Amino acid sequence: MEYTITKKKIKNFILRIYPDLTIAVSAPLSATSKDIENFVLSKKEWIEKTLEKLKKLKDDSIKILGKKVEKKVIQSDLERISLTDRNIFI
Structure with a gap:
């Protein structure tokens, strides 16, 4: 699963899935690569469901x-x- 990562001055992780089926993760400046990977893996089921819904809508x-x-x-x-x-x- 491919996604773009943007580190920002925020407290929590933010996960976005756009209509063109791209995935973007915003992460706190202090987050490590492992933290980001664990976050995305914890949301894997939701990501797959959402991508499937968007594919059907397209x-x-x-x-x-x-x-x-x-x-x-x-x-x-x-x-x-x-x-x-x-x-x-x-």
């Missing part, structure tokens, strides 16, 4: 009634979901 198609349709997320003032032959608008 998939642009879903099946509705056995038919594959392309998912499109659009910004609108209306709160609704619209389904056409080939697309579902959320």
